[in-house]
Amino acid sequence: MRLLLTALTVFAFVPCLAYGQWHPEKPAQYHELPPLREQARLFNEWKDERIARIPALLKKYDIDAWLLSMREHNEDPLWWSLKNATQFAPHRRTVLLxxxxxxxxAGHPNPLVWVDNTGAVWDELRWILVQYAPQRIALNTDRHIAFGGGLAVGEWMELYEQLPQEWMKAVNQPMLAVEYIAARVPGQLSYYRKMQETVxxxxxxxxSARVIEPNITTTVDVEWxxxxxxxTQNFSTWVHPRVSVITPQSFPGWAGTEDIIQEGDLLHVDFGVTAMSMNxxxxxxxxxxxxxxxxSDAPEGHKEGIKKAxxxxxIVLSQMQAGKTGNAVxxxxxxxxKAENISGQIYCHPIGDYAHAxxxxxxxTNLPEYVPVLGELPxxxxxxxxxxxxxxHLVPERNETLRFRLEETVHWVDDQVxxxxxxxxxxxxHLIDWQVPSSDGDFFVQS
Structure with a gap:
């Protein structure tokens, strides 16, 4: 058994607040990711800065200690936001305090970390807790919020047997995990912006005509x-791309449609990528x-649908004020x-370490007006x-009401902005003009 007492280093970052707008005359550019070694260095800097905030977070919720215990192949979801860049699993039994x-x-590493498969961790943990004498210990036992409920039943039973009962009268405070994982550090934004532009x-x-030829290309072809x-961009896929031909009936949820793409089709894509532990x-x-x-242009009805979305x-951004609940927004x-005679549906979510953070x-989508538990969070x-x-939006050119589906990521700047x-x-x-050649003989990408 080994107690890891490596001190944490805190790095300061300058916020990057440049703001990209829609520039149809300036197509988005692909960006290369840093080399893996540089990605690891950045990841560890960001992780250290985030962990350094935890003592203040504990004080905010009147918690003296936060105890995590997990086994290899059964890790707490919080682990992925706490680990070092070169760690890919919580080996043996991993305990963090x-x-x-x-x-x-005072002056000890934070967290204290044990990696053990002998059971010797419990003697040392008991000794530490006796010295520290915490009054309120938090365990991740929440029944409703996944990120605050990562303590496996087997680990809870082990803690119950190994620790004095007064310490097992633990506090369930899922907002510790929620706030820790959700909060970003400024250094992440410039890299995330490059990821988003690459998307x-x-x-x-x-x-574009580089990929789609009407009457031949299918939506499934585009997905693959x-x-x-x-x-090829060295990203990984967090969810399989879903490409659809939009019709009044098409709202496929977790799958695209299986159509041969035709002239006059309205297309939609929903997908996400993962890189540098961001989604x-x-x-x-x-x-x-x-x-x-x-x-040479889309019908006016289609344009108006995008404007309505x-x-x-x-409207959503005007209502998103810190401290308001999701349901209130x-x-x-x-x-x-309703006051503006707009019909549609809202289903916004946090994003960061997890795509659904x-x-x-x-x-x-199935709870359009009120979401229990998660909708009541601030x-x-x-x-x-x-x-x-x-x-x-009713498209007059088709005499059909269609869903105009959009999704973009926003970041918090400050209380004023x-x-x-x-x-x-x-x-x-995006306009797909499949017969417009570029000067070099290839097709010109219109967007």
Whole structure:
């Protein structure tokens, strides 16, 4: 058994607040990720800065110590936001004890970490707790919030047998995990912005003549093009891309449609990538021009649908104030939509270490007006959110009401500015003009 007493280093970062807007005349660019060794260095810096905030977080919730215990292959979800870059599993039994840097533990590493498969950890943990004498110990035992409920039943039983009963009258405070994982550090934003622009560049290329030829290319073909492209960019896929031809009936949820793409189709993609332990989640729409008929722009009804979805984004962001619950934001947004005669659905969520990260949600597709538990959590500053929604719009050219589905990520700036889009938002359809050659003989990508 080994007690790891490596001190934590705290790094300061300067916030990066540049704000990307929609620039149709300036297509998004692909960005290369740093070498793996540099990614690991950055990851560890960000992790150290985040962990250094935990003592203040414990004091906020009047907690003296936070105890995590897990086994290899059965890790607490919090582990992935605490580990070093070169760790890929919590080996043997891993026990972590966070404290408030007070009393007898002042000056000790935070957390104290044990890696053990002999049971010797318990003698040392008991000795530490006797010296520290915490009054309120938090365990991750929440029944409703996954990120606050990562203590396995077997680990709880082991703790119950090994620790004095007064310490097992533990506090369930899931907001410790929620706030720790959700909060971003400034150094992450510049890299996340490059990730998001790369996602836009993928979408621009996918929704172009480079990839799509009407009457031949299928939506499934485009999905697998995304998967291959994600791989070439050294990203991983957090969810399989879902590419759909939009019809009044199409709202496929966890799958795209299986269609041969035709001229005049309205297309949609929903996908996310993972890199540097950060996730994206993006939805854009495209229109396949009727090039054979001389069409050079999307129908006005399609353009108005995008504008209506953009207005819904504005409404949600105007209501997203730190401290308000997700349900309060959702219901205020729905009232404003009704006042403006806009129909649609909102289902926004936090994003960061996880694509569906901990924190307040604003609607689910199956819970459009009120979400128990997660909807009652407060909106947190210093976080990122996916603004995910759709607007219903009657398209006169088709005499059909369609869903215009958009999703973009926003980041918190400060109390004065509030939220801003990481790389802008889609304000015009990607246009697929499959018969327009570029000067070098290849097809010109219109976006």
């Amino acid at each position: 966070f404290h408030t840097n007070t009393s007898s533990l 836009w560049a993928m979408i621009q290329e996918a929704f 093009w995304f998967r291959e492209k994600i791989q 994206t989640d993006t939805q854009h729409m495209a229109y396949v021009l009727r090039t054979s008929e001389g069409e 953009n207005r819904m984004q504005d 959702l219901q205020a947004s729905l009232r404003q939509m 901990p924190g307040a949600v604003m609607g689910f 909106i947190l500053p210093n976080t990122w959110y996916s603004i995910e929604l759709y607007a219903y 509030g939220w801003k889009f990481v790389h802008g938002r889609q304000e015009a359809l």
